[in-house]
Amino acid sequence: MDTVQITAVVGVIVAAFAGIVVPYVLYRRKQRADADLTSVVSWDKMAARLDSERDSLQKRLDESEDRHRKQIDDMEADWGRRETTLRRQIADLQAEVDALGRQLAQALRRGGGAV
Amino acid sequence: MLKVLRLNEPRAHVAVIAAVFYAIGITLWLQPARYADTPSYANLLGILPQHAWSLIYVGTASLKVSAIWRYSLRPLVVVSHAVAIALESAWLVAFIIRYLTDSGTTIVNVVSWSVYLYLSVRSALMIDQHTKPGG
Numbered sequence: 001m002d003t004v005q006i007t008a009v010v011g012v013i014v015a016a017f018a019g020i021v022v023p024y025v026l027y028r029r030k031q032r033a034d035a036d037l038t039s040v041v042s043w044d045k046m047a048a049r050l051d052s053e054r055d056s057l058q059k060r061l062d063e064s065e066d067r068h069r070k071q072i073d074d075m076e077a078d079w080g081r082r083e084t085t086l087r088r089q090i091a092d093l094q095a096e097v098d099a100l101g102r103q104l105a106q107a108l109r110r111g112g113g114a115v
Numbered sequence: 116m117l118k119v120l121r122l123n124e125p126r127a128h129v130a131v132i133a134a135v136f137y138a139i140g141i142t143l144w145l146q147p148a149r150y151a152d153t154p155s156y157a158n159l160l161g162i163l164p165q166h167a168w169s170l171i172y173v174g175t176a177s178l179k180v181s182a183i184w185r186y187s188l189r190p191l192v193v194v195s196h197a198v199a200i201a202l203e204s205a206w207l208v209a210f211i212i213r214y215l216t217d218s219g220t221t222i223v224n225v226v227s228w229s230v231y232l233y234l235s236v237r238s239a240l241m242i243d244q245h246t247k248p249g250g
Contacts, residue, residue: 018197
């Protein structure tokens, strides 16, 4: 077997090997790349994360609403108490004014003046 | 400069190899005597004549140009790389055998085809990072 024949045989084997291995390697790399891409852009995972974020935001919103509603209730109760106190004070002052008015009228009658 | 010439893209590698293959293919066709007079090519020319190798090189180069033109067509890109790597490997083996068996030859062709093979393998491995729909 001369070197030309050896070259031909080895060359064909190497070329055939490259012709099979190169597409196979590229095919496997593409598969892996696609798998990576699928895992990165997994719509199920994305949807689950968005659901979780939505639930978290809804919970925070509900808590905030409850807190503010309680503050409003507290303020309303406080204003109610103040109003009651003021009304009582007004009523007391009014009674005092009436009593003074009556005393003044009696004093004027005793003194013979006109009311 | 890198951006303008796109030297960091596989297409730049493919273009360089296509130019090399066209140069080899055209000179094999137009200057067959030069190859016949160079001892390094004796084994290869013993397997196929210059014009046959010329057609193979021009065909492979054209396949590479098609792959650059339709870069998003992955099967075409893969086939062009596979054919080029097979051809370069076969020629590299031929040069290695010739270099080992003939003291009248130099290492130059072994080194040259090793670099061509390296560029083709490198561009093949870079495909997935650069292939984009419609790209």
